[in-house]
Amino acid sequence: MAGVAALAQLPVDQANATPRTAGGNYPFTLGVASGDPTSTGVVLWTRLVPDLFVPGGGMPPTKVPIEWQIALDEGFRRIIRTGTTWALPELAHSVHVEVDGLAPDREWFYRFKYRSDVSPIGRTRTAPVRTGRHAEVKFAFASCQEWSSGYYSALRHMANEDLDLVLHLGDYVYEGGIPADGGYRKTPVPAVLQQAPRDVDRWRMQYALYKSDPDLQKAHARFPWMVTWDDHEVQNDYANNQSQYEGDITALRAAAYQAWYEHQPVRRPARPVGEGPRIYRRLQWGDLAQFDVVDGRQYRSIPPCGWGEADACEVGTTRRSRCSARPRRSGCTTA
Structure with a gap:
């Protein structure tokens, strides 16, 4: 099967073919990305966001x-895969296209089209087989890329390297409000x-701000990424659904996980539905x-x-914890 969208590959009917964006602004403001490569496929990602900071x-x-396309060349003279998928409002009009059936160990170029707008071109690659x-x-x-703490010059330099893969170890966004300046x-x-x-909605805006950075977009468009999260994608030092600051953060975590999925090039198990998300996984590189x-x-x-x-x-002592439903700064009492 040439391509499988994470949501669904569906025929496009005329009633849904030409909705307009607010103000007619360019919709691919967050760029494109690819991720989770295998020897036969990869995930292609984008999100339609003509206005970054409105619900x-x-x-x-x-x-x-x-529409999505994969080509052998950057000029898209040799297109080998194409398809159409739905961008759903419940996923913030993001798409996660899981493409399969590609040859191993080579580079590919991809892009998206929405109405008359064409996305930036991305470059990705498949992993080698075990030969x-x-x-x-x-x-x-x-890792640890707090937007208000500085520019992403390291990512700009990374994008100029000849890499096969980027691993992001977490803290892709930080949970705090952004200073006015x-x-x-x-x-x-x-x-x-x-x-x-x-x-x-507010978490989506946080990701939109971070992903609007041109250096981050360049690094995403240049290589496939493998992404995980750490604490700041939800709240500093949280554990499961508990916080040292406010106790149970189940609702906050659910909103944060939803926005994380919507903005990362990850596969279907990472979507926070049912018993998900499941983001632990393995990548074999030949x-x-x-x-x-x-x-x-x-x-x-x-x-x-x-x-x-x-x-x-x-060291050398045994402690028995009695953690309350709303832990104190220390996290628990001991006895």
């Missing part, structure tokens, strides 16, 4: 069709961004490397001897 992203509250003939794998990792960037931000995210991506937050226990950077438990 719904400036899109109509209905499903809309997006023992491969001499190297070139990858980089990134943009912090270190000295770029004024809308008032809606100055309060911390608490619901899914005979050279095995990447085991872990989820260090969703299943974490409340720390027994203090949250975050608190001192470790005393």
Whole structure:
């Protein structure tokens, strides 16, 4: 099967073929991305956001069709895969196209089309098969990219490298409100961004701000990524559904996980429905490397001897924790 969309590959009917974006603005403002490569396929991602900082992203509250293409060349003279998928409002008009049936160990180029607008062109690659003939794998990792703390020059330099893969180890966004002046960037931000995210609409705006950065977009468009999360995608040092600041954060976590999925090039199990999301997974890169991506937050226990950077438990002693429903700064009482 040439291509499978994570949501569905559906025929486009005329009634849904030409909805308009608010103000007619360019919809691919967050760029494109690919991720979770295998030897035969990869995930292609984009999101339609003509207006970054309004609920719904400036899109109509209905499903809309997006065309995707994969080519052997950057000029798209040799298109080998194409299809149409729905961008759904309940997923913030993001799409996760799971393409299969590609040849292993080579680069591919991809793009999306919505109405008369064409996305930036992305470059991705498939992993090699396990033949023992491969001499190297070139990858980089990134993490902890708080937008208001500085520019993403490291990602700009990364995008100029000749890499096979980027691993993002978490803290893709941070959970706080953005300073009015943009912090270190000295770029004024809308008032809606100055309060911390608490619901899914506001989390979507947080991701829209981060992903509007041109250096981050360039690095995503240049290589496939493998992404996991850490704590700041929800709240500092949280464990499972508990926070040192406010106790149970089940609703906050659900909103944050939803927005994370909508903005990352990940596969269907990562969608937060049913018993999901499941983001721990494995990537095999020929005979050279095995990447085991872990989820260090969703299943974490409340720390027994203090949250975050608190001192470790005393050596040679046994402590029994009685953690309350609304833990104190220390996280628990001991006896």
